[in-house]
Amino acid sequence: MLITNIKGLVGVHPKEKLSLRGQELADLPVLEDAWILLEDGLIKDFGTMDSIPAQISTLPSQISAKGRYVFPSWCDSHTHIVFAAPREEEFALKIAGKSYEEIAAAGGGILNSARKLQDASEDDLFESASARLRDMIKKGTGAVEIKSGYGLSVASELKMLRVIQRLKQTFPIPIKATLLAAHAYPQAYKNDHTGYIRLITEELLPAVAKENLANYMDVFCEQGFFSISETDELLSAGAQYGLKPKIHANQLSVSGGVQIGVQHHAVSVDHLEETDGSVLACLSSSDTIATLLPSCSFYLGIPFANARGLVNANAIVALASDYNPGSTPSGNMNFVVSLGCIKLKLQPQEAINACTLNGAAAMEMSHELGSIAIGKRANLFITRPMPSLAFLPYSFGQSQVETVILNGEVYHG
Numbered sequence: 138m139l140i141t142n143i144k145g146l147v148g149v150h151p152k153e154k155l156s157l158r159g160q161e162l163a164d165l166p167v168l169e170d171a172w173i174l175l176e177d178g179l180i181k182d183f184g185t186m187d188s189i190p191a192q193i194s195t196l197p198s199q200i201s202a203k204g205r206y207v208f209p210s211w212c213d214s215h216t217h218i219v220f221a222a223p224r225e226e227e228f229a230l231k232i233a234g235k236s237y238e239e240i241a242a243a244g245g246g247i248l249n250s251a252r253k254l255q256d257a258s259e260d261d262l263f264e265s266a267s268a269r270l271r272d273m274i275k276k277g278t279g280a281v282e283i284k285s286g287y288g289l290s291v292a293s294e295l296k297m298l299r300v301i302q303r304l305k306q307t308f309p310i311p312i313k314a315t316l317l318a319a320h321a322y323p324q325a326y327k328n329d330h331t332g333y334i335r336l337i338t339e340e341l342l343p344a345v346a347k348e349n350l351a352n353y354m355d356v357f358c359e360q361g362f363f364s365i366s367e368t369d370e371l372l373s374a375g376a377q378y379g380l381k382p383k384i385h386a387n388q389l390s391v392s393g394g395v396q397i398g399v400q401h402h403a404v405s406v407d408h409l410e411e412t413d414g415s416v417l418a419c420l421s422s423s424d425t426i427a428t429l430l431p432s433c434s435f436y437l438g439i440p441f442a443n444a445r446g447l448v449n450a451n452a453i454v455a456l457a458s459d460y461n462p463g464s465t466p467s468g469n470m471n472f473v474v475s476l477g478c479i480k481l482k483l484q485p486q487e488a489i490n491a492c493t494l495n496g497a498a499a500m501e502m503s504h505e506l507g508s509i510a511i512g513k514r515a516n517l518f519i520t521r522p523m524p525s526l527a528f529l530p531y532s533f534g535q536s537q538v539e540t541v542i543l544n545g546e547v548y549h550g
């Protein structure tokens with residue numbers, strides 16, 4: 138497939154550029170008046186229209202993208218899209234002033250989702266997650282990470298991970314699976330933390346490893362959830378099974394989760410709505426990616442992460458959706474880019490890089506995704522006609538994505 142007359146081919150980073158740190162985040166190379174050739178699911182070549190080779194310009198399968206931009210697909214590195222039911226009953230409580238912690242303490246929150254998931258069949262979970270994923274893909278997402286964490290028992294966590302595995306086998310986009318059994322203490326283990334940790338380390342982890350069901354291990358390291366020492370123990374156990382950490386840190390308090398994640402060489406530490414100087418210092422010299430989730434702050438009404446501080450401290454910043462039924466009932470990465478600009482004060486170029494190349498890096502896939510380079514996987518989208526690049530985040534709440542291309546072919550969903 139050949140796409141011609143592209144107003145701007147976005148994110149033509151050198152192929153060896155695998156993540157963007159600090160000031161580099163502002164560097165978003167755009168090739169104007171461009172063409173791109175896709176072959177065998179990969180990006181075969183690209184260039185400017187004035188120098189398009191004659192043998193290419195006559196190829197039969199062509200799309201003219203006049204007035205339109207071509208982007209690498211969004212890489213959404215943090216989601217919880219396998220769940221049994223939405224939780225809009227909590228929506229009204231939140232509006233009336235109840236906090237996320239208060240709702241959780243009253244039996245809502247994660248435990249509410251876990252109760253509903255126990256009874257859901259694998260087929261039903263697969264169907265509902267598929268519908269969410271199709272919707273995300275239509276809005277430009279071309280790679281995704283999905284977590285367990287609403288099972289909270291050996292059987293139900295495995296059920297969730299098997300659903301994620303089925304999604305991997307069914308959908309034409311790369312998917313990474315994360316074991317998040319340490320999302321909350323189930324009711325039965327409320328006063329027996331050691332017992333639940335033992336269940337995870339002695340029963341669940343071996344079973345997950347045996348079926349090769351997870352790429353990463355996550356822990357909700359937070360007051361009222363998992364402490365630093367519990368997180369430490371869980372991440373050490375995960376490492377024995379080859380699971381690298383990607384953890385929930387500093388969402389509701391300065392929890393120490395960032396430091397323990399970095400100590401364990403986490404691929405990413407996610408949320409960071411609460412940061413202090415030591416968090417910035419810790420991430421400034423680390424390869425652990427700071428993944429910020431602005432649509433979670435938007436929905437819960439909690440502070441937005443200090444993105445500028447992190448960029449200025451030379452950290453690697455990515456953005457992701459956090460799509461889940463409790464804190465972020467949306468997987469629209471176009472809105473994440475807008476919030477990245479409007480609320481995190483990232484420039485459009487920075488927010489776009491954070492949702493593409495750095496998002497891919499947060500799933501260890503930036504060698505094959507997240508930018509436009511020869512040999513990378515041809516997961517792209519063509520926008521509607523747009524006056525400029527900044528129009529995409531500027532037109533918040535809308536999707537400028539017109540045509541989705543996955544593995545070099547138009548996706549019809």
Ligand code: NIG
Pocket residue numbers: 246247250357385388433459461462463464465
């Ligand atoms: O990333 N904070 C932990 N986990 C999710 C929310 C889970 C839920 O409320 O169901 C998050 O925000």
Ligand code: FE
Pocket residue numbers: 215216217385459461
């Ligand atoms: Fe999350």
